[in-house]
Amino acid sequence: MFQDLDETLKAMLDDAAAPAELRAADVSFDTPDRDYKPAEATVNLFLHEVTENRSLRDEARVLTRVADGYTSQLPSLRVDCTYLATAWSAQAGGLKAAEEHRLLGLTLQWLSRFPVVADRFLRGSLQTPPQPYPLQAMVAQAKENRSTGDFWTALGIAPRPAFPLTVTVTVEPYDEVVQLPPVHEVHLHSGLIDDPLFRGVVFDHSLVPVAAATVSVDGTGARATSGPDGEFAVPGLEFGTYTLTVRASGRPDEQVAVTYAADHQTQTVVLSGP
Template identity: 70%
Template structure:
């Protein structure tokens, strides 16, 4: 019922008490204006002839909402352009017919141009409940580059008529699936620049498992320490510069490596090559 609700929303614009009296008295039709279309009274016809995604408004980011200690993650909704072709029709004859149609069409153009965004009070059905995540925007009397209304009339097999386009952009959510995620209870930050400068890091074996009890020595200064249970080590009191580390794991051969110790490079990972 989505497009029916959009039709009802557009019709509500014409029914507004502030609209010109001649527009409010006219019939608002959404029928196909083909060769058999002959309304019995003054009519503004709004034929929905094209629906396409507005890719300029596409958002690739997932939508995250929180409820208590849970998050819901879902794909973003589509922004869809719904293009109407507006024409005016009179039941009169001769010059009176053309005059009434032109007058109605001009009133419709001026009135709809007042609504670059459709006010919530005009929304109907599923466009109102649940609320649209973005306001319904409109563009009036704009034609895509390289296209003309003549193509439309040619497709219907009827002579061209004065007309203008009305495009309403609405939001459509075709996705029912949503991922449920638990909210983070605790956040631990391990900064690469420590408040108290120290050459620090971890010692890992060739399987990337932490090595406890490895002796870490700064060759140039003789400063030494031993890695803890998680392979962590720290050598404080060094000036920033280039150093050679000698790492002696328990029961294994020692290995040496050159390191650069700087304000923005205080942590390193030593991976032993020997099993």
């Protein structure tokens, strides 16, 4: 993945519309330490930090419509890949500094054109299969309370002009996909806040309504029997948290914890096992 991101950034800097001097420069992803001395004008993009973008985290499972129903899977990870962009010249003295500053400025100006990396630049696994989200790119936006002094000290070289480049990619670490049946019917149950009624539906593990199931509200003595459509109702119950005991023919008893409130009057009970 990271090598494909490297190739993607290289394609951006080699684009025909990029400044000629930028296209003529070499592009390197090597560590710019004390032994790094390129023999020609070079733009160095050093990948030094990979972190999950927690602001883009989604805890909800992803539902996808397929021909025979739906699939459900855990959400993707959004990962920030941060490069340090520097420019290097093989010349000496003032010519060296002038070339490095000019090349770094062109790199900053060109990459700033792409807050989202265009599809034509994508390479390898970033292209096939397609990324589910566009690749966002941030140029020259340093993180708060982050000093570059320790960074240069760790590399063993004197500080030099640089700017960060952060590209957010999508990572699919989970391959488990749950197949769900299609929706054939939708039943709406209305309730009144000033005249509530505890009600619900009993389903088996394949979401088929279970008739003649006895639903007891533990500790209250209240109970009801589900009808042909699996529905049951228990009048006169106070709002609160309860445990339901469900007894259905040919099945072991099951207990389900539920919360009954004005805005949550209908419960769905799904029995486990066939």
